[in-house]
Amino acid sequence: MTKFGLQIPNFTFADVPDREMFEHVADLAVAGEQAGFDSVWVMDHFWQLPPLGGPTQPMLEAYTLLGGLAARTRRAKLGTLVTGVTYRNPALLAKMVTTLDIVSSGRAMLGLGAAWYEEEHDALGFDFPRAGERLDRLEEALQICRAMFTEEAPSFAGKHYRIEKALNIPRPVQPNGPRIMVGGSGEKRTLRLVAQYADMCNINGSPDTIRHLLEVLHGHCADVGRDPSEITTTRLGSLFLTSSAEEAEQTSGFLREAAGADFEERFTVGDPGAVIDQVDALVDAGLDELIFNLPFADPATVRRAGELLVARFG
Numbered sequence: 001m002t003k004f005g006l007q008i009p010n011f012t013f014a015d016v017p018d019r020e021m022f023e024h025v026a027d028l029a030v031a032g033e034q035a036g037f038d039s040v041w042v043m044d045h046f047w048q049l050p051p052l053g054g055p056t057q058p059m060l061e062a063y064t065l066l067g068g069l070a071a072r073t074r075r076a077k078l079g080t081l082v083t084g085v086t087y088r089n090p091a092l093l094a095k096m097v098t099t100l101d102i103v104s105s106g107r108a109m110l111g112l113g114a115a116w117y118e119e120e121h122d123a124l125g126f127d128f129p130r131a132g133e134r135l136d137r138l139e140e141a142l143q144i145c146r147a148m149f150t151e152e153a154p155s156f157a158g159k160h161y162r163i164e165k166a167l168n169i170p171r172p173v174q175p176n177g178p179r180i181m182v183g184g185s186g187e188k189r190t191l192r193l194v195a196q197y198a199d200m201c202n203i204n205g206s207p208d209t210i211r212h213l214l215e216v217l218h219g220h221c222a223d224v225g226r227d228p229s230e231i232t233t234t235r236l237g238s239l240f241l242t243s244s245a246e247e248a249e250q251t252s253g254f255l256r257e258a259a260g261a262d263f264e265e266r267f268t269v270g271d272p273g274a275v276i277d278q279v280d281a282l283v284d285a286g287l288d289e290l291i292f293n294l295p296f297a298d299p300a301t302v303r304r305a306g307e308l309l310v311a312r313f314g
Contacts, residue, residue, distance in 0.1 A: 002283050002313040005039035005291035006032035006302065007081055007236060009049075011058040021058065025065065026072040031299035033076040035306025036314055039109070040069060041081040041291060047120045051258075052295065055123070063096050070104035077107045081202060081236060081291065082183035084115030085134060086126050090141035091163050094148035098172045106173035110145060111202065113183040114138045114190065135189045136160065142180065142197040149177020181234070187216045195220035200232040202291070205265045210235060210285040232288045239292040240269040241305045248274060268292070276312050283313060 008028055016024050029040045044062040047055035062080045070078055078100065083093065093110075101108035114134040115121070121128035129137075140158040147154035149172055153165040172178060181200035184190035194201040194217060203213050214233060221228040240255070242248040248270045256263045268278045282290055290309075294302055 002287070003038040003289040004036070004306065004309045004314070005041055005234070005289055006037040006076075006306070007041040007043070007291055007293040009043055009293045010052050010295055011048075011060055012053060018058070021060070022065070022068055025060070026069060027299045028297075028302055029069045029073055029076070031302045032306055033073050035303040036310030037076060037302075037306045038289070039077040039079065039291070040073065041079055041111070042066060042069075044080040044083040044087065044111075045117060045120060046124055047117065049117070055120070063100065066100055066108075067103050070100060070107065073104075073107075075107075077109050078104055079109030079178075079181065080111045082111030082113040082181060084117070085112060085138045085141050086115040086121060086128060090144040090161055091148060091166055093141070094145040095168060097145070097178055098149070098168055098170070101172040101174060101178050102170060108172070108174070108178040109181060109200075110178050111181040111183055112138065112141060112145070114186075133160075135186075135193070138182075139193055139197070142182070142193065145180065146177070146197065179232075183236075185213055187213070191217045192220045192224075194231060195224050195226050195228075198231060200234060202234045202236055204236060207281045207285040209265060210282065210287060214286045233286060234289040234291055235282060235287050236291045236293070237282075238267050239275070239294050239305060240267065241275055241294070241301065241308070242269065242271050245271055245274070247271075272308050275308065279309065279313065 008025060011021060013024050032040055042062050042065055045059055048057040048059045066078050097108050097110045118128050137160045140161045144156050144161055144163055147156060148166055148168045153167055154163060155165055156163050179199040181202055182194045182198040183202040185203045218228045240251050242251055252269045255267050268275055294305060
């Protein structure tokens with residue numbers, strides 16, 4: 001059985017004032033949960049991303065938002081896709097995710113990555129070291145968060161972070177703590193960190209790209225003595241569910257012009273039959289869970305998409 005996740009990436013809603021923004025986001029999350037999406041995700045950014053309008057558009061802080069969504073939902077797992085390691089001390093992050101696990105009665109997940117949005121870092125005063133150092137920090141953060149989820153009073157001394165008999169009380173609801181996802185498709189370091197430390201990976205790409213990346217991941221698992229079946233494989237993409245083939249052709253043309261070569265790697269566009277065919281190819285590539293954002297969709301469209309996917313693959 002394939003699972004599906006809903007990512008909510010956008011907070012610019014026509015005719016929705018700021019004071020009603022959370023209610024609209026909650027309606028999207030509840031619609032997704034009721035339609036059968038297994039998880040709900042938000043981005044961990046403080047500025048909106050350039051393709052969605054950039055820093056002048058609304059962006060809500062991820063963990064505050066997830067706490068609110070935990071109170072409105074009942075079943076869906078909740079997490080960030082993904083938290084940049086540069087944004088928070090990892091011990092603080094572990095405490096925040098543990099708190100989300102308590103608030104949600106055991107539905108929290110920890111998504112973590114090496115971060116990338118340099119302009120956001122510069123503007124808000126976060127250090128943005130070179131890629132190698134960010135990956136080093138990611139490895140230390142993964143060890144610290146896992147230890148704080150599973151050990152009574154862990155200590156750790158790394159090059160960038162340290163903890164000393166770090167109590168984390170109350171303990172997470174989930175045995176061994178929330179599942180940890182590493183986001184990113186880097187073949188040399190990122191996927192190796194997945195093999196070493198993660199419960200889940202999140203990658204991007206077309207079916208052919210996915211097959212290649214999973215082959216690389218399996219190689220890293222063999223190197224470190226890990227059974228790859230222990231790792232849930234997920235993919236993030238954008239879904240545009242249209243009412244007709246003609247509408248799909250128009251939408252695809254616009255997206256191809258905007259995204260160029262990335263169109264085939266990131267977008268699923270079509271009427272219900274075409275979407276099922278495209279998702280089927282991704283499932284056949286070896287994925288356990290497909291996470292979709294539906295940019296600018298309303299709750300009815302989210303419900304329609306979830307019901308379509310779950311009816312066929314769930």
